[in-house]
Amino acid sequence: MILDKENLTGVHPSDLMIHHGPTKLLLDKYHWHSPKIGIVASYSPKSRDVEDHFGLFRGVDQIESCAQAIAGSCNGFLECKKEGLEPLELGEKFFPRFISIGQVIFHNYLEEGDTFINIGYIKFCKFRQIVSDGRIYKVAKGIDLDEYFRHFTEKQLMEYDLSTDFTLVAELFDVTGRGIKKERLNQK
Amino acid sequence: MERQEIINGLVEILRTVRTVNQEKLNSVTEETDFISDLKTPSTEMINIVAKIEQKFDLEFDDDDIDDLGSKIKDTVNLIIKTQEKG
Numbered sequence: 118m119i120l121d122k123e124n125l126t127g128v129h130p131s132d133l134m135i136h137h138g139p140t141k142l143l144l145d146k147y148h149w150h151s152p153k154i155g156i157v158a159s160y161s162p163k164s165r166d167v168e169d170h171f172g173l174f175r176g177v178d179q180i181e182s183c184a185q186a187i188a189g190s191c192n193g194f195l196e197c198k199k200e201g202l203e204p205l206e207l208g209e210k211f212f213p214r215f216i217s218i219g220q221v222i223f224h225n226y227l228e229e230g231d232t233f234i235n236i237g238y239i240k241f242c243k244f245r246q247i248v249s250d251g252r253i254y255k256v257a258k259g260i261d262l263d264e265y266f267r268h269f270t271e272k273q274l275m276e277y278d279l280s281t282d283f284t285l286v287a288e289l290f291d292v293t294g295r296g297i298k299k300e301r302l303n304q305k
Numbered sequence: 306m307e308r309q310e311i312i313n314g315l316v317e318i319l320r321t322v323r324t325v326n327q328e329k330l331n332s333v334t335e336e337t338d339f340i341s342d343l344k345t346p347s348t349e350m351i352n353i354v355a356k357i358e359q360k361f362d363l364e365f366d367d368d369d370i371d372d373l374g375s376k377i378k379d380t381v382n383l384i385i386k387t388q389e390k391g
Contacts, residue, residue: 217348244370246351293348298371 119197119204124150125190130158133193134185135208140165143182144190148234149266152194155238155249155274157266158186159256167229174227179253179287180218186235187249188294189213196245196296211296216246219291225255225284232256233286238275245296254283306388308335311361311381318356324349335378350375363387 122128130144131137143166149157160182162174197207227233237251256262260282272278316333319325326344329337339345345353354370357363361384369387373379 241352241355243355244351244365244367295351301371 119194120201124152125156125194126150130185130190133197133204134189134213135204136213137185142185143178144185144235146262147186147190148262149269149274150191150194151271151274152191152198153239153242154271155236155251156186156191157234157236157262157269157274158190159232159234159262161232162227162229164229172228174229174231176221176223176287179223179227179233180221180289180292181215182233183235183237183251183253183287183289184215184218184292184294187237187239187251188215188247188292191239191249192242192245192247192294192296195242195247207296210299211245212299212302214295214297216293216295217291218289218293220288221290222288223286224288225286227253227255227286232260232262234262234283236274236277236279237289237292240291246293247295248291248293251289251292252277252285253287253289254279255286257282257284306385308381308385311384312377314360315357315377315380318353318360319343319345321356322349322353333377335376335381337377338375339377339380340375354380357384361388 125147131142134142143160144158145160147158166174200207233253233255235251235253237249239247239249241248316330319330324346329343358365365387369383373383
């Protein structure tokens with residue numbers, strides 16, 4: 118039940134991102150979330166994610182994962198709260214649409230079995246549209262992400278204040294998504 | 306507030322939006338289309354609507370924005386409707 122939650126920590130991404138099937142949902146877990154500020158969510162590329170791509174997780178999938186975390190999940194949670202609807206009910210009315218993205222800079226790569234975090238914050242959120250900036254960091258082996266982010270703060274998030282256990286993989290700017298009415302799919 | 310006064314206010318906002326065709330702003334009418342005439346990127350429309358809220362001290366409903374047409378007159382009508390709702 119999303120409506121009972123103060124944030125997304127403890128919620129499985131598939132319980133919120135109901136339009137994304139298991140092979141297209143590129144989030145494993147939410148570790149930190151402040152509804153009007155931002156989020157930290159992790160994913161480990163599976164064999165299917167690197168198939169036919171020389172064992173590497175594609176850049177476009179990095180973008181998708183980050184958008185699912187910051188734009189999709191943050192917006193979805195806020196809309197559930199605003200409309201007073203659980204994700205399944207919200208999903209009957211609205212569909213998440215990836216609107217646009219600004220600059221993306223890739224610094225590193227990710228392989229099957231690596232774990233990375235999407236970390237980002239909301240710059241604008243109105244009329245079911247959300248604009249956000251985010252980064253992707255590869256996580257050193259053995260890090261307990263729930264424990265690491267247990268006392269994480271909004272200030273740390275905004276400054277991407279992370280330990281050296283996190284290696285920068287990508288920077289993404291102006292990731293923009295919008296919840297659109299289902300009947301408007303394929304229009305404007 | 307008169308319709309022309311609202312249009313003037315909209316033009317003032319649009320002059321601050323880099324992606325809008327600034328030359329076309331000299332001849333804006335109720336029939337001018339944000340997208341086809343002013344070349345406003347559709348992704349910019351939400352930002353413009355947020356600026357309209359600020360300028361006219363209004364709060365639009367999400368559903369009204371979903372249904373908003375792309376002509377200047379559509380926005381003028383929405384502003385008047387929202388003002389009347391108080």
